[in-house]
Amino acid sequence: MVLIGKSVSRAGETSIYGHIATTHLAEVEQVLKGNPGEGNLRITSTPPTCTVGASYPDGDPLDTAERVIIFASKQGGEWFTMTPAQGVLPFPKGAELPFH
Numbered sequence: 001m002v003l004i005g006k007s008v009s010r011a012g013e014t015s016i017y018g019h020i021a022t023t024h025l026a027e028v029e030q031v032l033k034g035n036p037g038e039g040n041l042r043i044t045s046t047p048p049t050c051t052v053g054a055s056y057p058d059g060d061p062l063d064t065a066e067r068v069i070i071f072a073s074k075q076g077g078e079w080f081t082m083t084p085a086q087g088v089l090p091f092p093k094g095a096e097l098p099f100h
Contacts (some may be wrong), residue, residue, distance in 0.1 A: 001034030
């Protein structure tokens with residue numbers, strides 16, 4: 001799934017690949033690919049798994065009030081960003097999509 005939206009709040013935590021990951025409630029502005037369903041979406045920010053200590057040593061990419069592009073996949077009935085580094089891209093108003 002690919003969508004434009006923004007995180008509106010934290011919605012808990014889950015575990016993925018043995019690491020604690022933060023789940024966010026995202027406001028969906030536009031769906032570019034896939035079908036996330038209607039309304040706001042619960043999506044977990046996939047943490048890097050090769051780090052020791054903090055789940056997000058460079059910060060949680062969904063922990064922002066800014067508009068973003070989210071790349072996600074469904075695992076076990078829940079949405080997760082595709083990768084820790086490439087699951088979320090900044091996308092301010094007026095920006096053009098970085099792909100066709």
